[in-house]
Amino acid sequence: xxxxxxxxxxxxxxxxxxGAARGNINKGGTPPPPPDIKSHNDVAEPGKPVEAxxxxxxxxxxxxxxxxxxxxxxxxxxxxxxxxxxxxxxxxESVVKEHSDLxxxxxxxxxxxxxxxxxxxxxAAYQAASxxxxxxxxxxxxLSNLGQLYYKHGKVDAAKQYWDSAIKANGKLIAARIxxxxxxxxxxxxxxxxxxxxxxxxxxxARFNLSNALGVDTDSVEAYTVFGLxxxxxxxxxxxxxxxxxxxxxxxxxxxxxxxxxxNAYGLYWMKKGSLNQALASFxxxxxxxxxxxxxxxxxxxxxxxxxxxxxxxxHFSKAVELAPKNYDAIIGLGIALRGLNDLDGAEAQxxxxxxxxxxxxxxxxxxxxxxxxxxxxxxxxxxxxxxxRKSVAVYKQAKDYFNQFLGKTGAEAxxxxxxxNIKDIDKVTKQLENYATQLQNLPKSxxxxxxxxxxxAGAPAAGGAAGAAAPAGGAAGGDKKDDKKPDKK
Numbered sequence: 001x002x003x004x005x006x007x008x009x010x011x012x013x014x015x016x017x018x019g020a021a022r023g024n025i026n027k028g029g030t031p032p033p034p035p036d037i038k039s040h041n042d043v044a045e046p047g048k049p050v051e052a053x054x055x056x057x058x059x060x061x062x063x064x065x066x067x068x069x070x071x072x073x074x075x076x077x078x079x080x081x082x083x084x085x086x087x088x089x090x091x092x093e094s095v096v097k098e099h100s101d102l103x104x105x106x107x108x109x110x111x112x113x114x115x116x117x118x119x120x121x122x123x124a125a126y127q128a129a130s131x132x133x134x135x136x137x138x139x140x141x142x143l144s145n146l147g148q149l150y151y152k153h154g155k156v157d158a159a160k161q162y163w164d165s166a167i168k169a170n171g172k173l174i175a176a177r178i179x180x181x182x183x184x185x186x187x188x189x190x191x192x193x194x195x196x197x198x199x200x201x202x203x204x205x206a207r208f209n210l211s212n213a214l215g216v217d218t219d220s221v222e223a224y225t226v227f228g229l230x231x232x233x234x235x236x237x238x239x240x241x242x243x244x245x246x247x248x249x250x251x252x253x254x255x256x257x258x259x260x261x262x263x264n265a266y267g268l269y270w271m272k273k274g275s276l277n278q279a280l281a282s283f284x285x286x287x288x289x290x291x292x293x294x295x296x297x298x299x300x301x302x303x304x305x306x307x308x309x310x311x312x313x314x315x316h317f318s319k320a321v322e323l324a325p326k327n328y329d330a331i332i333g334l335g336i337a338l339r340g341l342n343d344l345d346g347a348e349a350q351x352x353x354x355x356x357x358x359x360x361x362x363x364x365x366x367x368x369x370x371x372x373x374x375x376x377x378x379x380x381x382x383x384x385x386x387x388x389x390r391k392s393v394a395v396y397k398q399a400k401d402y403f404n405q406f407l408g409k410t411g412a413e414a415x416x417x418x419x420x421x422n423i424k425d426i427d428k429v430t431k432q433l434e435n436y437a438t439q440l441q442n443l444p445k446s447x448x449x450x451x452x453x454x455x456x457x458a459g460a461p462a463a464g465g466a467a468g469a470a471a472p473a474g475g476a477a478g479g480d481k482k483d484d485k486k487p488d489k490k
Contacts, residue, residue: 025119025120025123025149025150025153030155030158031146031150031155031158031162032127033161034130034143034146034161034162034165034166035130035131035139035143035165036165037130037136037139037140037143037165037168037169037170038136038169059098059099060095060098060099060102063094063095063098063099064092064095064099064102064104064105066091067088067091067092067094067095067105067108068108070088070091071088071091071092071108071111071112074088075115080115080116081116082116082118084115084116085112085113085115085116085118086112086113086118088108088112088115089108089109089112089113089121089125092105092106092108092109092112093105093109096109101132101133101134102134102135103129103132103133103134103135103138103139103142104135104138106125106128106129106132106138106142107125107126107129107138107139107141107142109125109129110122110123110124110125110126110129110142110145111145113125114145114149119149119152119153122145122149123146123149126142126143126145126146126149127142127146129142130142130143130146136169136170137170139169140166140169140170140173140176141166141170141173141175143162143163143165143166143169143176144162144163144166144173144175144176144179145175146162147159147160147161147162147163147166147176147179148175148179150162151179151183156183159179159183160180160183163176163179163180163183164180167180171212172216174213174216174217174220174222174223177209177210177212177213177223178209178210178213178220178222178223178226180205180206180209181205181206181207181209181210181213181223181226181227181230182226184202184203184205184206184209184230185202185206185226185229185230185233187202188202188203188206188230188233188234189233194233194234194236194237194238195237199234203230203233203234206226206230207227207230210223210226210227210230214227219255221252221255221256221259221262222259222261224248224249224251224252224255224262225248225249225252225259225261225262225265227248228245228246228248228249228252228265228269229245229265229268230245231244231245231248232245232265232268232269232272235272242269242272242273245269246269249262249265249266249269258285258289259289260286260287260289260290260293260296261286261293262286263282263283263285263286263289263296264282264283264286264293264295264296264299266282267279267280267281267282267283267286267296267299267300268299269282270282271303276303276306276307279303280300280303280304280307283296283299283300283303284300286300287300287316291319292323294320294323294324294327294330297316297317297319297320297323297330298316298317298320298327298329298330298333300316301313301316301317301320301330301333301334301337302333304316305333305336305337305340308340310337310338310340310341311341313333313336313337313340314334314337314338314341316333317330317331317333317334317337318334320333320334321334326357328354328357328358328361328363331350331353331354331357332350332351332354332363332364332367334350335347335348335349335350335351335354335364335367336367338350339371339375344371344375344376347367347371348368348371351364351367351368351371352364352368359409360409360410361409361410361411362406362409362410362411362415363411365402365403365405365406365409366402366403366406366411366415366419368399368402369399369400369402369403369406369419369422370399370422371399372395372396372398372399372402373396373399373400373403373422373425373426376395376399377392377395377396377399378392380392380395385440386437386440386441389433389436389437389440390433390434390437392433393430393433393434393437396426396429396430396433397426397430399422399426400423400426400427400430403419403420403422403423403426404423406419407419407420
């Protein structure tokens with residue numbers, strides 16, 4: 001069960017540094033509707049240093065210029081710490097206090113906080129900027145970045161509303177268009193059917209927004225990368241799309257070959273081509289370029305799992321979980337790596353953690369079923385063979401319960417069928433083991449096996465001519481099983 005559903009982090013003109021989100025944004029629930037900003041079409045280019053071009057007084061311009069220069073120097077160093085973000089925000093806040101009509105400074109307060117994932121503070125600053133009068137371009141950019149924050153915190157409808165409003169206010173906002181296309185991409189993957197009418201509409205809208213973004217900035221690496229990912233979808237029914245995807249990614253590579261999301265996208269491309277070594281090299285290149293790139297770390301971890309390099313996989317997943325403690329896929333991957341290293345308790349702890357994060361997803365339940373059926377059930381020891389066998393039966397029944405729970409969770413039909421086959425195997429094995437235990441118990445004492453330090457593995461031939469129990473489906477413990485439910489490629 002090693003399927004490859006691709007995910008990608010959203011690309012934004014004001015993308016925050018890597019790491020977990022900090023602070024609960026919009027604690028009251030649904031974000032307020034975005035304000036109506038007068039339409040304007042000044043170009044706001046992603047990936048460029050912030051400019052200090054503002055139509056205000058000479059004093060305001062001088063103060064703003066100094067704060068911007070400090071921000072850009074910090075940005076070039078790439079060494080944003082909480083104190084650096086707060087210090088930058090305070091500089092721009094001082095400018096706003098002296099020049100209350102300077103939206104650009106208020107926007108930069110939000111951007112300073114966003115650099116360190118101080119999302120609650122960034123949200124408040126952007127909301128204030130979006131409602132100030134004056135520079136409509138900066139107000140629209142504040143709406144765009146608010147959309148990014150809301151999407152990051154699971155407020156998908158609000159994110160779309162803010163991005164749509166940002167584009168309505170300024171049709172040349174590249175970041176909002178790329179983010180809308182990225183959101184469409186995720187929805188396309190969920191549908192996973194190029195013949196579906198909604199899938200086609202999502203692709204059409206994504207291509208429209210990306211084409212507009214490239215019309216504004218023909219060198220947008222972000223737009224080329226997402227465009228390539230869009231074309232990577234639907235290749236199951238049209239192989240030519242994969243060639244188009246590579247063409248677009250190659251255009252991005254000409255402009256910035258070390259762009260981490262591009263390297264991650266190349267990894268996904270090589271996965272689809274079946275070139276696993278090249279895929280792993282691309283994922284690792286993405287991690288080297290951005291050690292905080294969680295998606296690339298998860299993808300590298302998944303491939304190393306496939307190569308049974310459990311130590312390397314553990315390292316990737318552990319770092320991913322450190323950066324994003326609630327990343328479900330990273331936690332499941334870490335569980336599988338730990339199981340491969342024979343740390344069954346550690347694996348179980350990870351699967352249970354995943355259940356707490358998202359109880360609607362099935363991977364954690366499936367993997368718990370595998371863990372109990374193929375790894376724990378045949379390791380039940382007791383000096384008395386009858387007791388040992390009955391302990392194994394109890395563990396098999398726990399595995400069956402996890403597979404049954406999986407059937408009520410989200411999961412592919414093929415996975416549900418595999419879980420049902422596992423349940424049938426368990427029923428067969430437990431019946432044989434129960435018969436074996438009964439026959440052992442009914443043997444005359446002179447024929448009963450002597451107590452041993454450890455009972456034979458469940459499924460050993462029965463003594464005294466009794467029917468032997470079938471070995472558990474999936475084989476002996478210790479290696480990956482074909483019925484693992486691994487997290488999907490991102």
